[in-house]
Amino acid sequence: MIYGNVNVDMNPDGLGAWEDIPTHVQVAGRYTIDDVQALLAKADTGLATSGLPVTYERDQIQTGNLIKKNYQDCLIVKNSEHPDDYFKFVFATRTTGNMTTISVYRSGKSPLIAKKNADDERRQSSNLLLNILSAVSTLDENALAAEYDYYSILSRIIRENLGV
Numbered sequence: 147m148i149y150g151n152v153n154v155d156m157n158p159d160g161l162g163a164w165e166d167i168p169t170h171v172q173v174a175g176r177y178t179i180d181d182v183q184a185l186l187a188k189a190d191t192g193l194a195t196s197g198l199p200v201t202y203e204r205d206q207i208q209t210g211n212l213i214k215k216n217y218q219d220c221l222i223v224k225n226s227e228h229p230d231d232y233f234k235f236v237f238a239t240r241t242t243g244n245m246t247t248i249s250v251y252r253s254g255k256s257p258l259i260a261k262k263n264a265d266d267e268r269r270q271s272s273n274l275l276l277n278i279l280s281a282v283s284t285l286d287e288n289a290l291a292a293e294y295d296y297y298s299i300l301s302r303i304i305r306e307n308l309g310v
Contacts, residue, residue, distance in 0.1 A: 164235075166301050167250050171310045177246040179204070179221045182237050185307045186223065192307055196299055199226040207238055222253070225296060231257050232293060235300065248308060258290050 183202055186192050193200055203222040210216045223235040236251040262285055304310060 164250060164252050164301065167304060167310055169249060169251065171248050171250070171308065172245050173248060173309055174244065175246060176241050176244060177239050177248065178241075179219055179237065179239055182239060182248060182308070183221055186303065188307060191303070193223075193300070193303055196303060198296060198299060200224065200300070201226040201229075207236070223300070224254075228293075231255070232296065235304070248310075250304065250308075250310070256293065258286070258293055261285060262290060 187194060187202075189195070200223050203224065205220055205222055206217045207220050208215055208217055218238050218240075221237040223237070225232040232254070233252045233256050234254045236253050238249045238251075240247045240249070265285060
């Protein structure tokens with residue numbers, strides 16, 4: 147179960163927004179989660195051509211409060227080689243008439259990016275001890291670059307195949 151709120155910026159335990167993909171996109175036609183998965187998995191332009199190690203899962207997004215809860219089916223695309231330490235892409239659809247709103251969120255955590263952000267904050271700090279800690283901190287730059295490449299390639303495929 148993924149816990150979300152429609153107006154979330156970035157919550158490490160719930161849903162957040164991607165910087166380079168609009169959160170909500172309206173497209174003409176009636177699309178379901180199955181259609182979104184089929185578009186992403188297209189043999190000629192989709193994830194199949196990228197060689198990215200991805201798996202698809204189904205889950206639900208829970209919104210609301212203690213008294214009234216709403217559930218929305220979602221598609222999760224995650225890295226099969228790093229299922230717990232890369233962010234996940236979460237897709238949900240809502241159809242009104244002949245228009246569908248496709249929502250794209252991120253979920254999960256990335257310890258490597260969190261470490262990079264902490265190092266950057268320490269480096270910018272005026273505290274001498276924090277500056278020293280950031281100087282001796284080791285960060286696997288190749289692994290970080292590979293993670294960013296993964297997000298970049300996946301984001302491009304999403305934009306191209308979903309018309310985002």
